[in-house]
Amino acid sequence: MSILQTLILFSLLLSASHAAVQDFCVADLMGPQSPSGYLCKKESAVTVNDFIFSGLGVPGNTTNLIKAAVTTAFVGQLPGLNGLGISLARLDLAPGGVIPIHTHPGGSEVLIVLQGSICAGFISSANNVYFKNLNKGDSMVFPQGLLHFQVNAAKGPSIAIVSFSSPSPGLQIVDFALFGNNLPSALVEAITFLDDAQVKKLKALLGGTG
Template structure:
């Protein structure tokens, strides 16, 4: 019995070590974005860090929103700020023209929280039970999107809007639902999409043509 209990506690301890990210082993590990010599779950640390590795003004100015969706996401993640490597945080700025939409998407590696800089937007997320949680938020207010759940933001107002988004991941990843299904490479077979969405082949081809990457 004693041996069984000892083994049980060892297994529990081992499980506890793999269900969350490990603690940092040094103060900083600035990402060496140019190194492809070693593949790790993250980035290799570069030898010489500077203050510039921890700085960016990329979110300081609004992005141009003259695109088909009327919205632009500007990411401030480890790919833009190498000093974020191993720190488990990142941010984005999202700018919306009147009527602009950040379409339904997911972040597979992070929970997101948005803070409205100005304007007013409609936000929402859908649970795995297909329940929609939605709200209109305005300047100074916040809203949270749980990790991995499909969510969206839309500016239904007549003036521009912007939010700052924060993530508990250095690189949250983004999967836009429409682009993931209709603009994948190689493409998702039409017979999968026609059956899943209960539409005809012409409709699928039309959507694919509109979402195809611009050459």
């Protein structure tokens, strides 16, 4: 047997050893969560409802500061996603609505516009910016961990569905991370180059203290 044949055989054996041994692992939401997901619910307790979520058909409430709403179908809402490496969400953006610049540390994202027009973009680690107005039927991908945003570019409401490469992709919104907590204003001013009045105004707006 040649070296190449040996390597191919070894690769096949290794793949087989990691093959799935069960059809699914519905999340036991009452149990602990680890980086690899939730523990599996006993199969005898699994029902069809563990694989169904109807919330994406309901418009989100956009009467808020950002004039936008995100309805998630993550593992917490759809336990059947556990271990499958996928999830979904619905974006509703009223006129002037915005999903502020944010990141998903646990997964990449794909967006498809269902209604209206959305200006969407992301910033690479080299600080290059990629953005464009997307219309109905257009899609855009946002690589894992990179800062990105969505802004309603239409006169009426815009709607999009997004998918993620994780059942729990995580979320950190930059504005709230800087101004929506108790990080002392002096530190925020030092790391953002904003003056004291601007920082205190943003903290008051976003619920921060300090």
